[in-house]
Amino acid sequence: EDQVTQSPEALRLQEGESSSLNCSYTVSGLRGLFWYRQDPGKGPEFLFTLYSAGEEKEKERLKATLTKKESFLHITAPKPEDSATYLCAVQAIREYGNKLVFGAGTILRVKS
Amino acid sequence: KAGVTQTPRYLIKTRGQQVTLSCSPISGHRSVSWYQQTPGQGLQFLFEYFSETQRNKGNFPGRFSGRQFSNSRSEMNVSTLELGDSALYLCASSFLGQGRNTGELFFGEGSRLTVL
Numbered sequence: 001e002d003q004v005t006q007s008p009e010a011l012r013l014q015e016g017e018s019s020s021l022n023c024s025y026t027v028s029g030l031r032g033l034f035w036y037r038q039d040p041g042k043g044p045e046f047l048f049t050l051y052s053a054g055e056e057k058e059k060e061r062l063k064a065t066l067t068k069k070e071s072f073l074h075i076t077a078p079k080p081e082d083s084a085t086y087l088c089a090v091q092a093i094r095e096y097g098n099k100l101v102f103g104a105g106t107i108l109r110v111k112s
Numbered sequence: 113k114a115g116v117t118q119t120p121r122y123l124i125k126t127r128g129q130q131v132t133l134s135c136s137p138i139s140g141h142r143s144v145s146w147y148q149q150t151p152g153q154g155l156q157f158l159f160e161y162f163s164e165t166q167r168n169k170g171n172f173p174g175r176f177s178g179r180q181f182s183n184s185r186s187e188m189n190v191s192t193l194e195l196g197d198s199a200l201y202l203c204a205s206s207f208l209g210q211g212r213n214t215g216e217l218f219f220g221e222g223s224r225l226t227v228l
Contacts, residue, residue: 043219099168102155
């Protein structure tokens, strides 16, 4: 069974304090690993797709990396507007379409 | 362009009733997926429709069903509601064209169902 575990469950940072969120996954053949951001009362918003170990993607203060067992979302010099729940999801290679398995998420709070 | 629209946004039902939720995808998107989000289980895949055909199904009982219309709009139905069905139901659309699926889903804001 495909599984995604995210840590920590919650993270509080001061503005400008860089950190990383972890996503460990177990899947029989990875088609893709995805990061989403979810604000309270909203649906998740797509951030990145990573396909193979060693791949990296960047967007503003966020950088996602991928190994064979886990992914990291690095947040550099975060701002209060980066506060949100960050979700990691995987899709197995045997799946097609949009059947994703999500982790429980990391709740990030950035204080000014 | 307009995003994914879900209706109703909030609804309250009692046990044993049924409910129908609606989703209008982004124009041109042919794939519509449904997810259930709860504090305890997180986001769980319900099913996906593509060109009016269900092409993926999650591990939910038969009380959960859906359909897609020729204009790509989708509905999901939950019959014989149980307390545990209280959740945020999210619809997501994507355009599946040629080549690699990017996994970029566009989610609506969800329909929050409360079962009393």
